Amino acid sequence: MELSGSEIIIQFLKDEGVKHIFGYPGGAVLHIYDALQKQTDVEHILVRHEQGASHAADGYARATGKPCVCLVTSGPGATNAITGIATAYMDSIPLVVITGQVPSHVIGQDAFQEVDAVGISRPCVKHNFLVKDLSKLAETLKKAFYVATTGRPGPVVVDIPKDITAPHIKIPYEYPAKVEMRSYNPNFKGHPRQIKRAVELMLGAKRPMVYTGGGVIMDDASQELRDFVHKLGFPITQTLMGLGAFPGTDPQFIGMLGMHGTYEANMAMHECDVLICIGARFDDRITGVTSKFCPYAQIIHVDIDPASISKTINADIPIVGGAKQVLTEMLKQLEKTEVQVDQAALESWWNTIKSWQSQDSFAYAKKDGVIQPQEAVEELYKVTKGDAYITSDVGQHQMYAAQFYPFDEPRRWINSGGLGTMGFGLPAAMGIKLAFPDKDVACVTGEGSIQMCIQELSTCLQYGLHVKIINLNNRYLGMVRQWQEFFYEKRYSHVYMDSLPDFVKLAEAYGHVGIRVDDPNDLHDAMVEAFKLKDRTVFLDIITDQEANVYPMISAGKAHNEMDISPLQQAKQALLKSKGELV
Amino acid sequence: MRHIISLLVENEAGALSRISGLFSARGYNIESLTVATTEDQTLSRMTIITTGSDRIIEQITKQLNKLVDVVKLQDITEGNFIEREMMFVKVKAEGDTQRGEVKRLSDIFRARIIDVTDTTFCIELTGSGSKLDAYIKSMHENNIVEVVRSGSMGILRGEKALTL
Numbered sequence: 001m002e003l004s005g006s007e008i009i010i011q012f013l014k015d016e017g018v019k020h021i022f023g024y025p026g027g028a029v030l031h032i033y034d035a036l037q038k039q040t041d042v043e044h045i046l047v048r049h050e051q052g053a054s055h056a057a058d059g060y061a062r063a064t065g066k067p068c069v070c071l072v073t074s075g076p077g078a079t080n081a082i083t084g085i086a087t088a089y090m091d092s093i094p095l096v097v098i099t100g101q102v103p104s105h106v107i108g109q110d111a112f113q114e115v116d117a118v119g120i121s122r123p124c125v126k127h128n129f130l131v132k133d134l135s136k137l138a139e140t141l142k143k144a145f146y147v148a149t150t151g152r153p154g155p156v157v158v159d160i161p162k163d164i165t166a167p168h169i170k171i172p173y174e175y176p177a178k179v180e181m182r183s184y185n186p187n188f189k190g191h192p193r194q195i196k197r198a199v200e201l202m203l204g205a206k207r208p209m210v211y212t213g214g215g216v217i218m219d220d221a222s223q224e225l226r227d228f229v230h231k232l233g234f235p236i237t238q239t240l241m242g243l244g245a246f247p248g249t250d251p252q253f254i255g256m257l258g259m260h261g262t263y264e265a266n267m268a269m270h271e272c273d274v275l276i277c278i279g280a281r282f283d284d285r286i287t288g289v290t291s292k293f294c295p296y297a298q299i300i301h302v303d304i305d306p307a308s309i310s311k312t313i314n315a316d317i318p319i320v321g322g323a324k325q326v327l328t329e330m331l332k333q334l335e336k337t338e339v340q341v342d343q344a345a346l347e348s349w350w351n352t353i354k355s356w357q358s359q360d361s362f363a364y365a366k367k368d369g370v371i372q373p374q375e376a377v378e379e380l381y382k383v384t385k386g387d388a389y390i391t392s393d394v395g396q397h398q399m400y401a402a403q404f405y406p407f408d409e410p411r412r413w414i415n416s417g418g419l420g421t422m423g424f425g426l427p428a429a430m431g432i433k434l435a436f437p438d439k440d441v442a443c444v445t446g447e448g449s450i451q452m453c454i455q456e457l458s459t460c461l462q463y464g465l466h467v468k469i470i471n472l473n474n475r476y477l478g479m480v481r482q483w484q485e486f487f488y489e490k491r492y493s494h495v496y497m498d499s500l501p502d503f504v505k506l507a508e509a510y511g512h513v514g515i516r517v518d519d520p521n522d523l524h525d526a527m528v529e530a531f532k533l534k535d536r537t538v539f540l541d542i543i544t545d546q547e548a549n550v551y552p553m554i555s556a557g558k559a560h561n562e563m564d565i566s567p568l569q570q571a572k573q574a575l576l577k578s579k580g581e582l583v
Numbered sequence: 584m585r586h587i588i589s590l591l592v593e594n595e596a597g598a599l600s601r602i603s604g605l606f607s608a609r610g611y612n613i614e615s616l617t618v619a620t621t622e623d624q625t626l627s628r629m630t631i632i633t634t635g636s637d638r639i640i641e642q643i644t645k646q647l648n649k650l651v652d653v654v655k656l657q658d659i660t661e662g663n664f665i666e667r668e669m670m671f672v673k674v675k676a677e678g679d680t681q682r683g684e685v686k687r688l689s690d691i692f693r694a695r696i697i698d699v700t701d702t703t704f705c706i707e708l709t710g711s712g713s714k715l716d717a718y719i720k721s722m723h724e725n726n727i728v729e730v731v732r733s734g735s736m737g738i739l740r741g742e743k744a745l746t747l
Contacts, residue, residue: 119600
């Protein structure tokens with residue numbers, strides 16, 4: 001079959017099984033859009049800004065586990081997409097981003113809408129390509145998918161000059177079912193002897209702790225993780241990126257760890273004697289100050305990326321391998337061995353953990369007439385029965401969502417963990433809704449974040465992507481304000497949003513439903529109403545307590561056992577102390 | 584510690600910027616970097632001289648290995664290796680005394696004079712970095728017009744080799 005470059009791109013996407021792409025047309029991709037228009041197999045979603053395209057593709061990829069594609073034009077199209085590409089890179093999400101480029105013969109001449117897309121994206125992609133030869137186009141696209149989805153996944157940019165896609169130049173096309181790259185071999189299998197050593201170490205533990213991250217979700221190893229943790233009876237904590245791999249409502253789950261994790265998870269990290277880390281990377285929001293990190297623990301670290309091992313925290317038993325394969329092997333070895341877990345020690349360890357849990361570190365005080373952001377998320381959980389796909393933006397609302405919406409399934413909690421990108425939530429929710437039209441998809445956001453990609457409300461209308469926006473509106477850039485309260489003596493510098501739009505009218509202007517709630521008594525009904533409107537996008541503008549803070553918190557330079565707890569808990573502890581019940 | 588990292592990379596546009604970009608993005612030191620194609624035109628051989636603690640060097644090699652364009656990598660300082668660097672020095676050479684002195688000094692260092700004018704010599708010298716340093720030091724500072732150094736290249740002694 002003889003095809004033009006544009007037709008090759010579309011035919012390749014079909015052959016690769018791609019059903020949806022997100023994009024925005026422009027001069028350099030006109031030929032591709034013409035080819036796109038002549039077929040119906042690949043559905044194109046027109047976003048309103050290229051950042052929206054890369055976030056939407058990202059949300060789609062995170063929820064489905066499949067690579068997703070976006071298509072943007074050269075110059076500003078490419079630079080606008082960069083934030084979304086960097087977001088995907090930090091969280092290891094498989095994206096293939098096709099950027100148009102000016103024609104080959106004017107590259108380097110500062111042509112209209114020319115930017116060095118390969119150069120600009122280089123530090124935030126797993127790999128990128130500039131297609132210089134039409135005969136290499138299909139192979140390059142295949143390489144892009146191969147690199148994006150294997151090993152530690154990540155975004156790949158394919159920059160295609162306009163002349164490569166010209167409609168009148170046709171060449172024979174055959175789908176390249178397989179590609180080989182001598183310089184890229186992502187197949188790491190956990191070394192059996194290392195796994196054996198790890199199993200021996202964990203079985204000898206008195207105070208074991210399992211700590212897992214997004215790697216378990218990316219490798220679809222949730223079931224293996226559940227079997228592993230249930231078999232051993234160990235406590236487990238998960239990172240912000242790992243939530244849902246192990247059920248959030250399971251008694252063995254002791255909450256998220258890190259800066260805004262539970263008191264019990266962080267204390268258990270500090271006191272444990274064996275730490276089993278699977279698919280997490282000891283990020284600075286997790287470890288606190290590294291010199292005081294897990295001072296008593298021997299550390300087992302399983303990761304697909306060798307460079308993640310011993311990067312910030314030294315691993316005693318490093319295992320380079322995918323979570324699924326290593327967990328399967330560990331389970332096999334646990335079946336075979338006659339060594340048993342020290343049940344007496346484990347029981348005593350659980351008793352210690354339970355005493356920490358009794359602190360109830362997420363507890364907050366409700367107030368008459370003022371909605372607490374936490375109760376809004378709790379209400380969301382109740383109304384959606386814990387079964388929705390939840391995206392978030394970045395800030396206090398993100399932490400509240402992670403703290404108060406326990407996820408029982410993987411790929412339900414979709415947020416920008418590594419890069420911390422405000423503006424991620426709404427387009428990501430669109431991507432998920434496109435993949436799962438029958439599921440409830442909600443974006444928990446704030447009045448600061450939502451305005452960074454609010455134009456995508458228009459895309460929601462065009463394609464019937466009826467997501468629910470849960471806007472925790474405190475009229476402040478809440479997390480920044482919290483830091484200014486704690487560390488800058490309440491000097492609130494440029495965090496007050498004093499000329500906010502009327503979000504209800506704004507939603508209506510975009511053709512959606514807007515509902516404002518400012519009384520805790522109305523919260524339940526408003527939430528029910530929002531989710532009852534199945535075929536409408538609903539913007540729920542929830543006016544919340546202006547100076548609520550996220551607790552507990554590990555401040556900069558502090559260790560896991562040096563958390564700041566909420567004023568409510570401080571009062572509770574003081575009371576217990578005065579009664580002599582707390583020593 | 585100083586390390587010499589030898590790399591085989593795909594001879595493709597952008598490969599060099601991926602590698603130099605990695606060093607600047609992650610704040611690693613780079614003392615010198617040399618690159619040229621090998622007998623196989625699809626491959627370039629690169630020698631990077633870097634310094635850092637064991638942990639940093641481990642990260643550098645892991646991060647380099649992660650780059651899709653890097654085919655193979657070796658820290659040759661872990662073995663028995665040979666290191667050489669090449670230098671051109673243009674020096675003032677005016678009058679018999681000065682010309683004679685530069686010539687004598689160059690002979691001591693086994694350097695070669697490869698270009699001569701009425702007022703200058705151009706000298707070629709190969710050796711370890713410290714030998715080149717010593718040669719420059721032995722020259723009168725005011726006499727040096729121009730120095731061009733290639734950066735070090737390295738190779739393992741014996742039968743071991745960095746090949747596909």
